Amino acid sequence: GAGVSQSPSNKVTEKGKDVELRCDPISGHTALYWYRQSLGQGLEFLIYFQGNSAPDKSGLPSDRFSAERTGGSVSTLTIQRTQQEDSAVYLCASSLFSEETQYFGPGTRLLVL
Amino acid sequence: GNSVTQMEGPVTLSEEAFLTINCTYTATGYPSLFWYVQYPGEGLQLLLKATKADDKGSNKGFEATYRKETTSFHLEKGSVQVSDSAVYFCALIVSNTGKLIFGQGTTLQVKP
Numbered sequence: 467g468a469g470v471s472q473s474p475s476n477k478v479t480e481k482g483k484d485v486e487l488r489c490d491p492i493s494g495h496t497a498l499y500w501y502r503q504s505l506g507q508g509l510e511f512l513i514y515f516q517g518n519s520a521p522d523k524s525g526l527p528s529d530r531f532s533a534e535r536t537g538g539s540v541s542t543l544t545i546q547r548t549q550q551e552d553s554a555v556y557l558c559a560s561s562l563f564s565e566e567t568q569y570f571g572p573g574t575r576l577l578v579l
Numbered sequence: 580g581n582s583v584t585q586m587e588g589p590v591t592l593s594e595e596a597f598l599t600i601n602c603t604y605t606a607t608g609y610p611s612l613f614w615y616v617q618y619p620g621e622g623l624q625l626l627l628k629a630t631k632a633d634d635k636g637s638n639k640g641f642e643a644t645y646r647k648e649t650t651s652f653h654l655e656k657g658s659v660q661v662s663d664s665a666v667y668f669c670a671l672i673v674s675n676t677g678k679l680i681f682g683q684g685t686t687l688q689v690k691p
Contacts, residue, residue, distance in 0.1 A: 497677055509668065509681035516677060525678070557623065564677035565611065570623040 468492065470571035472558050478577045479548055487543045487574045491560030498541050499561075499568060500533060504554035512556075515541065516564045548578045581606045581673050585682035588666075592659055592689050600654040600685045602643075602669035610671035612636075612645050612652040613679070617666045626654075626667070659689045 471490045479485050491498050500512040511525040515535040526532070530548075535541040545552055555575050559568040586601040604612065614626040614636070627636030632647035641656045652669060669682040 499677070499679070501679070508683045509670075509679075511678045511680070514677055522676065522678070559623075559679075561677070565672050565674075567613075567625055567628060568679060569625070570615075572622040 472571040476575045484546045489541045489558030495560035497561045499559045501557045502554045583682035589686040595658045598656040598659045602652045608674035613670045615668045
């Protein structure tokens, strides 16, 4: 079946602009996660949605980052007033339930000039 | 806190050599342990996992055993191939959270 999909695959933006990154999880998966992969920091957890529960936002690096998940499916990660240090690959993953195996999308490569 | 430490890379081996990539962890509770692999130009893929002490995960000739007494989950393969060249990440899931905590990744290069 279809895996996790993300769009866009690449995004180049200017410092100070807002960006939206989209994730379509595997159908039927109740848990959705965002991670960031950067050269200096490795793979970092950002935010986690489980069903209708309040999301775990403990990994978001600043209040410029936010995410929502509509209808328990598609998720959007928004970065406001982007900074050069936000340049990274943003990965989305989903799992059937919390603590089950997570399946990753191909990522969105963000470059902030 | 929860953390994962992997051996420094890059690791360069000749084809058919034996591979070990060390991974140790610190965690509260009883985490599940994972190895993910990232081939050049591709996304993260699950390689294998183990959910409790003494479990052995295996896939594609790779193996790792969950050792609670040494808090380790070392990745091994008896005979590597050029196609195994990739970045390997050890990870744990923090109990009751679902968050994956990753090690820093180990780059493996296999030469013919």
